[in-house]
Amino acid sequence: MLLEKKKQKFDEITKDFLIDTDGLRKIMVLLEQAFDKGLAMETASSASVLMLPTYVQSIPDGTEQGEFLALDLGGTNFRIFFVKIINREMKVKSTTCCVPNDVMKATGEELFDYIAKCIAEFMKEHGLTKSKSLPLGFTFSFACKQDGLASARLIAWTKGFKASGVENEDVAELLRSACQRRGDINVDVVAVLNDTTATLMASAFERNSCQIAVIVGTGTNACYMEKLEKCGKLRKGIDFEEGTFDEMCINTEWGSFGDHGELDWLRTDFDQQVDEATINPGHQLFLKMTSGMYLGETVRAVLERLTREGVLFGGQTEGISKHGLFLTKYISEIESEFIENDGTFPKTLQILKVMGVEEVSQLDCIRVATICTLISTRAAHLIAAATATIIKRMGKPFVSIGVDGSVYRFHPTFSRLLDEKISELIDKNLKYELLLSIDGSGRGAALVAAVAMRMNKKFHC
The missing domain is CATH 3.40.367.20 (Hexokinase; domain 1)
Structure with a gap:
């Protein structure tokens, strides 16, 4: 009983x-x-x-070609990818970097300078020269207000990040400025997206x-x-x-x-x-x-x-x-x-x-x-x-x-x-x-960059 x-x-x-x-x-x-x-x-x-609109208006159609960089920042570890697309074949090289705790809580300029430093080291390691501008897709997995495909303003930090001067700012522009300050890398931030959109594209x-x-x-x-x-x-x-x-x-x-x-x-x-x-x-x-x-x-x-x-x-x-x-x-x-x-x-x-x-x-x-x-x-x-x-x-x-x-x-x-x-x-x-x-976050970011370049050529040539 x-x-x-x-x-x-x-x-x-x-x-x-x-x-x-x-x-x-x-x-x-x-x-x-x-x-x-x-x-x-x-x-x-x-x-x-x-x-939320992502400003991604097309999925890959198989005609994407070229070399692209991708950055995936969504936590204390972030990844950098070099992606080469030829005839629907994708070759990927990548590395993982750790964001030190003091950098996570420093100024926004210091955080993005650190990210740019890691990108520069990655490009040097893989023989990617400054002479060629590489389109970059940026998977940024924090809450943002998207103003366009290549513009996203951080609403609020989470996951332990507290870098000052970033909230309400365009994270794509902060990354561009950090790369320009170095002078030794040549990238073009053409897309910002979150991990879900990146998964769709991949x-x-x-x-x-x-x-x-x-x-x-x-x-x-x-x-x-x-x-x-x-x-x-x-x-x-x-x-x-x-x-x-x-x-x-x-x-x-x-x-x-x-x-x-x-x-x-x-x-x-x-x-x-x-x-x-x-x-x-x-x-x-x-x-x-x-x-x-x-x-x-x-x-x-x-x-x-x-x-x-x-x-x-x-x-x-x-x-x-x-x-x-x-x-x-x-x-x-x-x-x-x-x-x-x-x-x-x-x-x-x-x-x-x-x-x-x-x-x-x-x-x-x-x-x-x-x-x-x-x-x-x-x-x-x-x-x-x-x-x-x-x-x-x-x-x-x-x-x-x-x-x-x-x-x-x-x-x-x-x-x-x-x-x-x-x-x-x-x-x-x-x-x-x-x-x-x-591994959708990295590959997907590169693919959004590739699609953006294809669409840009189609409608603005």
């Missing part, structure tokens, strides 16, 4: 993580409405989903049918090629040249979906608990339900509640009550072990022991794995609904989707769950495929 009561309590506490198909279709309707608000001139400034180079990119890692985001006629906030002759292309890549920033209450009907007490403990409560609510930064903490919150209710670990909460102790990678490790289960759970026991949980039964291990599965499955289904919304919105008979991110790559069932649920949610006349994108 006690066992049955514990099962009932377990089911009662975890049931709200299950979303049926009708719930997912409701999300699709709400998200499309949020997309429309983000794209309309009248409502863009107050929309929860920003729908995937489109491999498969021309790719017009959507999705990231599910520490964070989550998506971009896609949208018809200009649906982008009411874009102005002819200012944001795009009339008569050139009829599409533009839109960076959705869908992580903020729900910030205006769209997901209140779906969020659990545990989502509320996780949100309240963050530095930005009430913001990025869709991201907090789907991304690697928060999935582990959501699992921990559920484990703590079940333990307090006497369902797990003999009611001993000491090892499970510390915020941030349950890492998202544990979800993948525990679920992988559960899938391959032979009746023992050595990895799960090891993880719980590291956390300080000592009294663990076999049934506890099964229930921990079940909680991990519930929360990761919900994340996959939410991402599937959001992706299906874009596929439906585009209405193309076939589209490829470039996908990247640690959750998508390393979780044992995420990719399958995503694929199966998208297929269930879209009309049967719409076909798609998911493509794993490898």
